[in-house]
Amino acid sequence: MDTVASRVERIVGEFADLDPREKLELLVEFAAGLPPLPESHRARRAEAEGRVHECQTPVFLWPEVIDGRARLVAEVAPEAPTVKGFVAILSQAVEGRPAAEAAALDEAVIDRTGLAEVLGMLRSRGLRAILARVKRGLLAAVPPTTSAPRPAAS
Amino acid sequence: MAAYAHPEVLVTTEWVANHLADPRVRIVESDEDRGLYTMGHVPGAVEIDWQVDLQAPLERDYIDRAAFERLCSERGISNDTTVVFYGDKNNWWACYTFWVFKLYGHPECRIMDGGRKRWELDGRTWSTERVAPPHARYTATEQDASIRALRDEVLRHQKSGRQLLDVRSPEEYRGERMHMPDYPNEGAVRGGHIPGAVNVPWVRACNDDGTFKSARDLEKLYVREVKLKRRSPTIAYCRIGERSSLTWFVLKYLLGAT
Numbered sequence: 001m002d003t004v005a006s007r008v009e010r011i012v013g014e015f016a017d018l019d020p021r022e023k024l025e026l027l028v029e030f031a032a033g034l035p036p037l038p039e040s041h042r043a044r045r046a047e048a049e050g051r052v053h054e055c056q057t058p059v060f061l062w063p064e065v066i067d068g069r070a071r072l073v074a075e076v077a078p079e080a081p082t083v084k085g086f087v088a089i090l091s092q093a094v095e096g097r098p099a100a101e102a103a104a105l106d107e108a109v110i111d112r113t114g115l116a117e118v119l120g121m122l123r124s125r126g127l128r129a130i131l132a133r134v135k136r137g138l139l140a141a142v143p144p145t146t147s148a149p150r151p152a153a154s
Numbered sequence: 155m156a157a158y159a160h161p162e163v164l165v166t167t168e169w170v171a172n173h174l175a176d177p178r179v180r181i182v183e184s185d186e187d188r189g190l191y192t193m194g195h196v197p198g199a200v201e202i203d204w205q206v207d208l209q210a211p212l213e214r215d216y217i218d219r220a221a222f223e224r225l226c227s228e229r230g231i232s233n234d235t236t237v238v239f240y241g242d243k244n245n246w247w248a249c250y251t252f253w254v255f256k257l258y259g260h261p262e263c264r265i266m267d268g269g270r271k272r273w274e275l276d277g278r279t280w281s282t283e284r285v286a287p288p289h290a291r292y293t294a295t296e297q298d299a300s301i302r303a304l305r306d307e308v309l310r311h312q313k314s315g316r317q318l319l320d321v322r323s324p325e326e327y328r329g330e331r332m333h334m335p336d337y338p339n340e341g342a343v344r345g346g347h348i349p350g351a352v353n354v355p356w357v358r359a360c361n362d363d364g365t366f367k368s369a370r371d372l373e374k375l376y377v378r379e380v381k382l383k384r385r386s387p388t389i390a391y392c393r394i395g396e397r398s399s400l401t402w403f404v405l406k407y408l409l410g411a412t
Contacts, residue, residue: 024189025192
């Protein structure tokens with residue numbers, strides 16, 4: 001079954017058994033696959049909206065939910081191919097899946113792919129900040145369900 | 155002054171292209187992002203990463219002497235190797251790696267002027283081939299404390315009114331922001347600068363093509379504009395070390411400051 005979790009497993013499998021240099025090469029391949037920023041987001045990029053704090057590179061992220069389906073629109077500077085590769089992995093993992101499922105994406109992916117080891121602690125912290133930002137964005141974009149308990153008016 | 159104080163520390167991309175197969179030379183790339191080397195490097199160049207290779211994994215410090223010796227050995231660098239450093243963005247991380255090599259007393263260090271950008275502009279070849287030089291024997295010296303200032307020394311230096319150079323952006327210097335323009339905060343907790351420090355942003359030492367400015371222009375900037383005295387000790391600082399490494403390189407090797 002195609003789920004965010006199954007996609008993550010497939011990606012983790014691609015990284016398994018690679019040596020550190022091969023992991024970097026695969027990450028750079030993922031980076032090349034990140035689609036260019038759509039026209040609709042260019043102006044918003046100029047306003048620096050969607051900026052991720054705490055990572056070391058200019059990264060612009062728009063986690064979105066359209067008709068209940070998640071997608072990640074993003075732009076990462078070309079001088080940051082490993083960050084771009086990680087964002088591409090996240091984008092592939094969540095694209096078109098239900099928002100709640102996408103928002104449950106586990107940050108263990110950074111360790112399980114071995115990226116934490118090849119990129120070092122500071123950069124891994126940056127990747128975790130990116131993932132946290134994507135998850136928060138997706139959760140914020142999910143409309144509250146009608147069955148959710150509502151606080152009583154006071 | 156019309157020439158750099160130590161012009162031999164800079165080599166051109168042409169010099170590097172002519173020494174790719176020279177067994178006495180090892181070319182080393184250092185970048186902000188490891189993917190750059192992965193996407194293409196100077197043929198035969200090895201990578202040394204500022205974070206994974208040069209920083210101690212458990213303490214906020216550089217690797218120790220034994221780890222440095224291991225690193226050099228694995229990269230095929232022996233004590234008599236001429237090591238040429240280059241990298242992204244005006245060679246900032248290349249200067250950082252150069253500095254660590256000087257910290258452990260490596261004699262022959264060079265910077266390839268202009269780094270990755272100049273190599274690209276000169277239309278030279280990029281390689282994605284694996285580079286695995288035969289291991290070398292390496293013995294490092296104790297750390298050269300004269301190029302590193304720890305907190306107490308900075309305090310004494312500041313109290314005695316000596317030269318302090320803040321090489322960050324004017325906005326960081328003025329306390330308006332706590333990180334580089336266009337870069338997010340990496341954890342500086344207080345804004346502003348060390349009292350008494352003058353501000354010369356690191357990037358002003360470089361031309362648009364990534365090369366260093368001429369001796370004349372550097373002198374104008376540091377000596378005439380901010381009245382830096384070359385014979386008086388200077389401490390340069392930024393936040394994580396790559397920007398101040400570049401300024402340190404410029405002051406020491408190009409301007410001949412002490």
